[in-house]
Amino acid sequence: MTLKETEKICPICGKGNNCQHGSKDCWCKHxxxxxxxxxxxxEDxxxxxxxCKSCIEKYTK
Ligand SMILES: [Zn+2]
Ligand SMILES: [Zn+2]
Known part of the structure; x- marks a missing residue:
């Protein structure tokens, strides 16, 4: 399964999210x-x- 370009990009900041979408071991699942x-x-x-991790860190306070 190949990633779509939009799935590799953080929807909040627009930078790479380093997601392993499709693999069960994506860091975001943990x-x-x-x-x-x-x-x-x-919504879409x-x-x-x-x-991305930096957005999660930035907004999780
Ligand atoms: Zn981000
Ligand atoms: Zn992910």
Whole structure:
């Protein structure tokens, strides 16, 4: 399974999210992303593209 370009990009900041989408071992599956951070993602990208680590750190406080 190949990644779509949009799935490699953080929907919040537009930088690479380093997501291993499609593989079960994506780092994003092992951390908890607060609901309010997920809600910052545009609806059409929610659940498709991962948020990058720096955004999660930036908004999780
Ligand atoms: Zn980001
Ligand atoms: Zn991911």
């Amino acid at each position: 951390i908890e992303i607060p609901k309010y951070v997920l809600e910052m993602v545009p 990208k929610r659940g498709k593209a991962c948020i």
